[in-house]
Amino acid sequence: MSGDKASAHTARLSSEVDLFMHLMVLVYLMDQKDYQNANLVSEAAIARLKQSNKRTVDFIAAKLWFYISRLAELQGPEMLPALCSEQLTALRTATLRHDTESQASLITLLLRLYLQNHDIAMADNLVSKTSFPPQAGNALACRYLYYLSKIRAIQLDYSSAFEHVTGAIRKCPQSSHALGFLQAAHKLSIVIELLLGDIPDVSVFRRVEFERVLKPYFEVAQCVRVGDLEMFSKTVQAHKPTLIRDGTYTLILRLRQNVIKTGIRTMSLTYSKISLRDICIGLKLDNEASAEYMVARAIRDGVIEASLNHDEGYMQSKETLDVYITDAAQLAFHDRIQFCGALHDEYVKAMRYPMNEHKSELKSAQEALERERELANEIQDGDIDDEDDEDDADFDL
């Protein structure tokens, strides 16, 4: 019955206004925490979205999807599977209609949904099967890059994860409106940088707006830098609830091996010769045998330059090599150039031109051409009068 009534209304309303009203009412009800009524509106909006096929409502539709998804999220996990299939259908429609705004919005929403269910395999499949529209708004692109980075980090592909998260941070508006996102992105970026074996820049932790939220991460980073296994376990344990809430706990647990590596590295740099027993005590490991394996592994992975003597049970560091006679300097230089090149490319891509702007330019160009032609004609006419300069005029033409 109410459906009849609603369709009678649509006959009179344009669909832009209709959907915009849905959006407004939905936001209002969510603001009032009246989820029961909000659910009704959301259902009606989904039905309406399915019917509408106008390019003018694309932006409103994208926003509507965002709030529909947020509403379901607020009410717990029971609502999500049904919504997921709705969104997938909508994504297909949006892709077919080249509705880039809804498309981008739906991809990010679906990724968020999968990540919340910790269904990384599904999220990865979605990323590989869809292509994120490059024309999409900056905010959506940021979100997409952030989620992508999260997926890659879980899959242990740290270098591309770091690339994505850096992209997200750079693209994100650096104002106070996006502070929450920036904080989350920085948290992720710090953990990934640590996993890559680098220590994040201290200035990140010092920024006033980050100082408090990033404190646990600062402490963890410090443990990794020092290479103190015991302190690391304690710190992680102390901040466990926060880290779980941030969704970085499992990633941080993986840092254990980095802590060990740094510990071994510090020892190899400090002592030219050290017994395995002392390494064991220094790193607080349970037995010498595992210390030996760990050091051997560190040597193979190129973390330290040393050799082991099994008979007498010590590690002997090699003389430090002058890095400038190896290709390390060359590689570092190459990395930086590549980074600058990528940055330049990104900026070029990020430049936006208003649609159809070139048409008016074309028009003015055409006018200019016509004017020139007229001018040429006039000159030619003039030339007939002035016979002396005939050769010059021909040359000009």
Next chain:
Amino acid sequence: MSVAQLNKAYVAGDYKKCYELAVSAKLELAKSGMLIPDKSSKNADTARTTLERIALAALRMSDDNTFARTFEQLRVFYSLKKSGKAAKEYDEKSKITGLYLLLLLAKNDIAGFHTTLESLTEGGEDMAEIESLDPYLSYPVKLERWLMEGSYGSVWKATQGGEVPSEEYALFSPILVEAIRNEVASCSERAYASLPVASCRSLLFLDSDKEVADFAAAKGWTIKEGRVYFEFTSTENITVSESIIIENVIGYARQLESIV
């Protein structure tokens, strides 16, 4: 029909027959629409049990692919129960999931391992619980951590001793030991100049000097006067290779051209 036969064979411990019946049993389940779980728990339970038995039988017949595929089908059943109200834990669920994790580990698919683990632990909330309570799941999780750290000794001990949670898990032990042996070998090559045969034997978890000799021969090491000498492979090429420099510089030139 074949579902009943399969279950009978499994209970009787005839895994070979069970394995042979797997395809027709799955077909039967699919025909009656039971491969996709629905709300009627009776059917879902039958299907789940059958799939679990197929998975275990496949594992015993060392058919990893069938096991992995069956696990993917089972995963739907497990995730459904998790979101539903009746979250009764299944005895076989953690066992099979743990076995799947171990399979990924044995295949050295660490990315897949973490992806699966992430979906199990809900982002770390249950991590501590898994570590302390669930022997089936804690086993692969511990192994992975040791493998990544380089505590190969602990891995070896865990695969040999009474820590293996069930006999199916023991099936993976040879693969894992083989994997860590190769890891240790590649580490040793770089870390030591030479080693006494006895130490080499204990480092590589081998049983006799004869095995050390065989292993050394396979790796191209030489044994002289009771010591193993590693092939000294100095891969430290100090001179920067020209082709890389040329490639890079041409790349820079191209980029510059496109910018200017």
